[in-house]
Amino acid sequence: METLLNDFSPGLFVVSTILLLALIALMVKFAWKPILNSLEERESGIENALAAAENARKEMQNLQSDNERLIKEARAERDEMMKEARSISDTLIATAKEDAKEVTSGLIEKAQAAINQEKQAALAEIKKSVAELSIGIAETVIKKELSNKKDQLELVEGLLKEVTLN
Numbered sequence: 001m002e003t004l005l006n007d008f009s010p011g012l013f014v015v016s017t018i019l020l021l022a023l024i025a026l027m028v029k030f031a032w033k034p035i036l037n038s039l040e041e042r043e044s045g046i047e048n049a050l051a052a053a054e055n056a057r058k059e060m061q062n063l064q065s066d067n068e069r070l071i072k073e074a075r076a077e078r079d080e081m082m083k084e085a086r087s088i089s090d091t092l093i094a095t096a097k098e099d100a101k102e103v104t105s106g107l108i109e110k111a112q113a114a115i116n117q118e119k120q121a122a123l124a125e126i127k128k129s130v131a132e133l134s135i136g137i138a139e140t141v142i143k144k145e146l147s148n149k150k151d152q153l154e155l156v157e158g159l160l161k162e163v164t165l166n
C-alpha cells in the first residue's frame with residue numbers, strides 16, 4: 001500500500017479524471033439514449049408478450065367453455081336421437097306384432113273354415129254311406145220278410161219319411 005502512495009502522481013490523476021468525465025459525457029450524448037430506448041423496447045416487448053399470453057389464456061378458457069358446451073349439446077342431441085330411435089323401434093316392433101297377430105288370426109280363421117268344410121263333407125259322406133248301407137240292409141231284410149211288392153213300397157216310404165239327412 002505504501003508503494004501505491006509513493007507512486008501517486010497528481011497530474012496523472014487529473015488527466016485520468018478528465019478522460020473519465022469526457023468518456024461519461026460521450027456515453028451520455030451518444031450511447032445513453034439508444035441504451036434506454038432498447039431497454040424500453042425490451043420492457044414493452046415483455047409487457048406485450050405478457051398481455052398476449054394473458055389473452056391467449058383467456059381465449060383458451062373461452063374455447064374450453066365452448067368445447068364443454070358443444071360436448072353437452074352433442075350429448076343431448078345424441079340422447080334425443082337415441083330416444084327417437086328407440087321409439088321408432090318400439091313402434092315398428094308393435095306394428096309387426098299387430099300385423100303378425102292379424103295374419104295368424106286370418107290363417108286360423110281360414111284353417112277353421114277349411115276344417116269345418118272338411119268336417120261337413122266328411123259328415124255328409126258318412127251319412128251317405130250310412131244311408132246306403134242302411135238301405136242295402138233294409139232291402140235285404142225286407143226282401144226276405146216281404147214277399148209282395150206293395151208291402152215293400154209301403155215300408156220303404158215309411159222309412160224314408162222317418163230318416164232325415166242333415
